Structure formats: structure tokens, C-alpha cells
Amino acid sequence: MTGAILIGQLAKASSCKVQTIRYYEKIGLLPKPLRSSGNQRVYLSDHLDRLIFIRHCRALGFSLDQIRKLLHLAGDSDKSCGEVDQIAKVHLVEVEEKIKHLEGLRQELRRIIDGCKVDKVDQCQILKALGDHGQCIAKEHGGSDI
Amino acid sequence: MTGAILIGQLAKASSCKVQTIRYYEKIGLLPKPLRSSGNQRVYLSDHLDRLIFIRHCRALGFSLDQIRKLLHLAGDSDKSCGEVDQIAKVHLVEVEEKIKHLEGLRQELRRIIDGCKVDKVDQCQILKALGDHGQCIAKEHGGSDI
DNA sequence: CTACAACCTCTAGTAACTATAGCTGCAAGG
DNA sequence: CCTTGCAGCTATAGTTACTAGAGGTTGTAG
Structure with a gap:
């Protein structure tokens, strides 16, 4: 289970507040993570990568909507990056x-x-x-x- | 009754939308105007001056809160303008x-x-x-x- | 066993409007 | 006199990207 972390650690690792992470999940920008037996969110490194991407884009002034599109395009690995x-x-x-x-x-x-x-x-x-x-x-x- | 106008005219004269004028009234930035017998807002030139002041400040990027303070200071005519x-x-x-x-x-x-x-x-x-x-x-x- | 921190959900608040719904007032044309 | 249609009215919800709080649960250390 290397890299399984709770929301607090994810927040620290990404310099993003806990509330903000939950907010990104709610609006569908971050996928829903697994839950522990006690209903706590459990994240893996994919989530961290994605969150760092999002925060970097935000720091550069992209809107959440633009970021949503960028993430979508990044998923389609053989598409042209013209849209990006x-x-x-x-x-x-x-x-x-x-x-x-x-x-x-x-x-x-x-x-x-x-x-x-x-x-x-x-x-x-x-x-x-x-x-x-x-x-x-x-x-x-x-x-x-x- | 020179200069008595309805909200539509005030909007045109100040390049400010009707909704925005009503909004400024609601938050106390514009004083409540008189009403006609049919309950329509009736404005005089004071209102226009004040609204133009507000819109110009907004165009310069002042917040409504800063504008509120400026309007307040402008009312106190023998105060020092250091705060302004x-x-x-x-x-x-x-x-x-x-x-x-x-x-x-x-x-x-x-x-x-x-x-x-x-x-x-x-x-x-x-x-x-x-x-x-x-x-x-x-x-x-x-x-x-x- | 008891603190205490960290987690949970849900709701409301921020700035400065903008937009909609559903109503009334008013002037002109037929 | 009636209708049409614009202008006005109130009240509420939506926008962006979070942030803060209430009120409750989980997990861990002493």
C-alpha cells in the first residue's frame, strides 16, 4: 500500500487546503478516492499528481473550466495537442x-x-x-x- | 421639477445597468430615491452625480467598500483629504x-x-x-x- | 479512559454583479 | 375601452473559486 495517504497529507504535499480538495472532488475535478473502513478518504499518487497539476494551473491563472479541459485532453494520449x-x-x-x-x-x-x-x-x-x-x-x- | 428622471434614464446617463442601480440602492451605496404615485423610483441630479462618481471609481478598480469610504469622506467637507x-x-x-x-x-x-x-x-x-x-x-x- | 487532532457532511458566506420569474404601471393605437 | 408592449417593481438564484463554520465521528497517544 505504498503511497496511500489521508486528505491532510495530500493537502500538505500539494500546498492545497483540505477544504479545497473536497471542493474539487465535489465539482468533479478530482475523482472520488477510496474510503477507509471509517469513511475517510484514501488517496494514491495519481491523485497527488493530478492535484499538483491543478494547483500549478491555478497558480498560472487558468480557470477551473480551462483546467477541466486540459485534464480531459491529457487523458487522450494520442490526440493532437493543438487544443492544449x-x-x-x-x-x-x-x-x-x-x-x-x-x-x-x-x-x-x-x-x-x-x-x-x-x-x-x-x-x-x-x-x-x-x-x-x-x-x-x-x-x-x-x-x-x- | 427639472431633472426628475426614472431609473431607465438614470441608467443611460450613467452607463450603468438598471439592475446595478437597484443593487447599489439595496447595499446602501445610493440613497433611496423618491417614488412616484405608481411606486417608481424618481431620481434627481444628485443621484446622477453620485452614480457617475461610483462608476468612475469602479472603472478605476476601486472596491465598493473603498468607494463607500470615499463617498463618506466627500461628505465631510472640512475634513483633511489625507484619508482620500x-x-x-x-x-x-x-x-x-x-x-x-x-x-x-x-x-x-x-x-x-x-x-x-x-x-x-x-x-x-x-x-x-x-x-x-x-x-x-x-x-x-x-x-x-x- | 480520556483528551485531542484529524476527519466527516452540510450549509452559508465572500465580491459585484447578472439573470430570471412573475407581477404592475403607463402611454399609444385601434 | 381595450389591448399591446415596454418599462418598472420585488424577490430569488446563479456566477467563480473557494473559505469558514456548526456539529458530529474516527483514530491515536498517554
């Missing part, structure tokens, strides 16, 4: 877009903060700037992808 | 940290994508890289602030 490539590239584009968006916000925030030289709220340029969208470059009112 | 400044600067730091984080992901994703030159899933370097956290620079397993 595609998912990764789409995600890269998303990341790049987020960076661009945030750089815009950074620039605008700096402009607003630097513009305030007074000390009273009723003359505060930050509040004025926040109330006035006119000079702002952050056009996307309504798009909350920060 | 503080909120804005904290947010700027948050944005800068997110940018750094995402730049790390971008670099790592590019490395992984560029490493894959084969065409079959069972040799796919992307999947291998995703399963192996060893060479990865994105250390923060568990921190999902993307």
Missing part, C-alpha cells in the same frame, strides 16, 4: 489584456493622485477627478475585469 | 502588485508555450510543464489574485 496549445495561448492573451488594462488604471491613478496638492476635502482634486470622467482614459465603465 | 489620498494610494499599490503578478504569469506562460514543439498529447511539453512546478517561477500556489 490553444487553451494556453488564449489564456496568455487574457493575461496580456489584463496587464494592459491595469497599466491604464495605474497611469490614471497616478495622474489623479499627483494632481492633489491641497489639504481640505472640499477642494480635493482626487475627489473631483473621481467624480469627473471627462479627462479619464479608463473608458470601460461597466467592464469589471480587475 | 491614502485610499487612492493603497489602491495604486494593489494595482501595481497585480501588474507584477500578471507579468510573472505572462513570462511563465510564454516559456511553457514556446517549449512545445511536438504534436501528440503524450509528449506534449505544455502538459508536462503544467504538471511540474519545479522550474516555475510562479511560486504562489494558493494565492488566487488573478
Whole structure:
């Protein structure tokens, strides 16, 4: 029975919280493990590998849905990996877009903060700037992808 | 009665959805407006100003909680605007940290994508890289602030 | 035998909306 | 006067990816 571990050990080995592991099982991302006589989850190394894969993908910002697809594709060993490539590239584009968006916000925030030289709220340029969208470059009112 | 408008007009004037306006009212970010004889919300220009302020802050990535504080501070007209400044600067730091984080992901994703030159899933370097956290620079397993 | 940690299930909470169901109000056309 | 249809109303549930808690059971060490 080499490598049979309980959920606490799996959590440590994968740097993933116990709750999260149970959550992944519930949504079908991790297969249901065996149970001990006392109804405790018993994991083997397959589970650990899969969980490490998932956590690494999460650390890279993939959504659980994207990860589900990647795991599915990884199971089909003679398929072309074009789809894998595609998912990764789409995600890269998303990341790049987020960076661009945030750089815009950074620039605008700096402009607003630097513009305030007074000390009273009723003359505060930050509040004025926040109330006035006119000079702002952050056009996307309504798009909350920060 | 100049400027008395219904929720649909307010939505258009602020580029904010009707549902969102009602939501802001429910959580106390927008004050409850008057009602018409037929129980419809009736707004004046104060509401529009406040809503535009909120939407602009949201576009800049402030949380509703931060916005609540900003609105509160803006009401106290003889207070020092140091706190306003503080909120804005904290947010700027948050944005800068997110940018750094995402730049790390971008670099790592590019490395992984560029490493894959084969065409079959069972040799796919992307999947291998995703399963192996060893060479990865994105250390923060568990921190999902993307 | 008794602590105590680690496990179990189930439910609710987070942020900031968005969407749906099922209703009423209101103005215009026939 | 009646209908059509849009705009408004409330209330509830869904989204993402967890996290926290209640309240109970199992396993182990002293």
C-alpha cells in the first residue's frame, strides 16, 4: 500500500487546503478516492499528481473550466495537442489584456493622485477627478475585469 | 421639477445597468430615491452625480467598500483629504502588485508555450510543464489574485 | 479512559454583479 | 375601452473559486 495517504497529507504535499480538495472532488475535478473502513478518504499518487497539476494551473491563472479541459485532453494520449496549445495561448492573451488594462488604471491613478496638492476635502482634486470622467482614459465603465 | 428622471434614464446617463442601480440602492451605496404615485423610483441630479462618481471609481478598480469610504469622506467637507489620498494610494499599490503578478504569469506562460514543439498529447511539453512546478517561477500556489 | 487532532457532511458566506420569474404601471393605437 | 408592449417593481438564484463554520465521528497517544 505504498503511497496511500489521508486528505491532510495530500493537502500538505500539494500546498492545497483540505477544504479545497473536497471542493474539487465535489465539482468533479478530482475523482472520488477510496474510503477507509471509517469513511475517510484514501488517496494514491495519481491523485497527488493530478492535484499538483491543478494547483500549478491555478497558480498560472487558468480557470477551473480551462483546467477541466486540459485534464480531459491529457487523458487522450494520442490526440493532437493543438487544443492544449490553444487553451494556453488564449489564456496568455487574457493575461496580456489584463496587464494592459491595469497599466491604464495605474497611469490614471497616478495622474489623479499627483494632481492633489491641497489639504481640505472640499477642494480635493482626487475627489473631483473621481467624480469627473471627462479627462479619464479608463473608458470601460461597466467592464469589471480587475 | 427639472431633472426628475426614472431609473431607465438614470441608467443611460450613467452607463450603468438598471439592475446595478437597484443593487447599489439595496447595499446602501445610493440613497433611496423618491417614488412616484405608481411606486417608481424618481431620481434627481444628485443621484446622477453620485452614480457617475461610483462608476468612475469602479472603472478605476476601486472596491465598493473603498468607494463607500470615499463617498463618506466627500461628505465631510472640512475634513483633511489625507484619508482620500491614502485610499487612492493603497489602491495604486494593489494595482501595481497585480501588474507584477500578471507579468510573472505572462513570462511563465510564454516559456511553457514556446517549449512545445511536438504534436501528440503524450509528449506534449505544455502538459508536462503544467504538471511540474519545479522550474516555475510562479511560486504562489494558493494565492488566487488573478 | 480520556483528551485531542484529524476527519466527516452540510450549509452559508465572500465580491459585484447578472439573470430570471412573475407581477404592475403607463402611454399609444385601434 | 381595450389591448399591446415596454418599462418598472420585488424577490430569488446563479456566477467563480473557494473559505469558514456548526456539529458530529474516527483514530491515536498517554
